Amino acid sequence: MARAPKISFVELKPSVAGTAVVLVDENLSLGRVAKSALAPAGQLLSRAAKSEGFKGKLGKTLDLIAPAELSADRLIVLGLGKLKELKPTEWIKLGGKTMAKVPASAKKVTVLLELPEGTVSATAAAEFALGMRLRAYKFDRYKTKKKNDDAENGDVSADISIAVSDPAAARKAWAPREAIAGGIVLARDLVNEPANVLYPAEFAKRASALKKLGVGIDVLDVKAMKKLGMNALLGVGQGSAHESRLVVMRWNGGKKGKPPVAIVGKGVCFDTGGISIKPASNMEDMKGDMAGAACVVGLMHALAARKAKVNAVGVIGLVENMPGGEAQRPGDIVKTMSGQTIEIINTDAEGRLVLADALWYTKDRFKPKFMINLATLTGAIIVALGQEYAGMFSNNDKLCEHLTAAGQETGERVWRMPLGPEYDKQIDSKFADMKNTGGRNGGAITAAQLLQRFVGDTPWAHLDVAGTAMAVQPSDYNTSWGPGWGVRLLNRWIENHHED
Secondary structure, eight states: OOOOOEEEEEEOOSOOOSEEEEEEOTTOOBOHHHHHHHGGGTTHHHHHHHHHTOOOOTTOEEEEESOTTOSOSEEEEEEOOOGGGOOTTHHHHHHHHHHHHSOTTOSEEEEEOEETTEEOOHHHHHHHHHHHHHHTOOOOTTOSSOOOOOGGGTOOOOEEEEEESOHHHHHHHHHHHHHHHHHHHHHHHHHHSOTTTSOHHHHHHHHHGGGGGTOEEEEEOHHHHHHHTOHHHHHHHTTSSSOOEEEEEEEEOSOTTOOOEEEEEEEEEEEOOTTSOOOSTTGGGGGGTTHHHHHHHHHHHHHHHTTOSSEEEEEEEEEEEOOOTTOOOTTOEEEOTTSOEEEOSOTTOOHHHHHHHHHHHHHHHHOOSEEEEEEOOOTHHHHHHTTTOEEEEESOHHHHHHHHHHHHHHSOOEEEOOOOGGGGGGGOOSSSSEESOOOSTTHHHHHHHHHHTTSTTSOEEEEEOTTTSSSOOOBTTBOOSSOOTTHHHHHHHHHHHTOO
């Protein structure tokens, strides 16, 4: 993979070299330092803007190659639009847009990060850097021939200097975001890997690498899970040559003895649908059916790397759903760790079986203060919400309020969906306590209803991320098939409400 760009914060001085970036508002006004730096070029900016129809609108760029009278090889002018309307959430996007214009050949990039009417805050500067870092990501480790493309495809490894009025404050704001970026990149890598490389045991091995950050790791194999009675989880993976795993990650950064927050992820490393096999079209996307688990690993990395003052537990159920000779069948009945029984109606409704045991185990062992699970659980949630929001189901109003707010702040948005006893009728079984699918109508809701039976009284939220965690449309700061969705959302939720 391409080397990640090195980002540093430096003192704001009127000098430009290599690829230079300056900011303008809707009136094409420059900041004081940028104005001084571009003074030798005279009216170059205004002439070029008029020629290209560039008006400084938010996120629009003007690209000047080898500008006359300047030492820079390239000058990128980034529009901020109306400064009064510039929102804090725009800075990460602006960083991404800037990175998209940096050529792959660039060795050095200097960003004069200042407003026409004043300074850019340390927080905004750090968000800008985060946008650059995330846009620079590219998953190309299996390409034997690398194209010399520009940053539109993410292949940039330049040294980036972001010049700000207070470099020390910007570095302080960047440090936790750099840790978060590392978690997002880790999650992206996991989602993008092919299933012949990332099967349950290998996934568990990569999660175990968090030990070097101080994360406690326990890996449960098939024998250990059988002893615990995790027959729902094990039933999903029994048709595969690759044995299932359950990985527990513990970060103890909070006060000793304080109940943890727990994050649980669905990790179906590949989902054929089992005996209820999926259509061949687009089945290759099912390598991403472990995106919930990838988010959990990425989040635990972020918390440990930034030394978050919280006790957190991450639990991921790792299986491969294959139609082998040992695979479970429609009509089978499994007894879960909780003692409740589930009739298998459709073996492609497998994620809820994995989570049923993983949620119960987490609730029973760790007695968390809050429990959140992420899962690429249903196509029904994509029908309902598209790819703009993840579906959120919960038994706790305050938890929903906090997650919704964190989603608005980070751009990883959630939309609350209903739960209610009326939907339980759809998953009632003639032969067991419940069946694993309630049919087509309200499919995302009935899946959540089943999960709710395994959380007890613990405040809990289920995030159905089928539409947001893989095969997404490119954004200003992501061109990856797997975006690492959820790491920023849950990190912000923990940061806002659960750190000592």
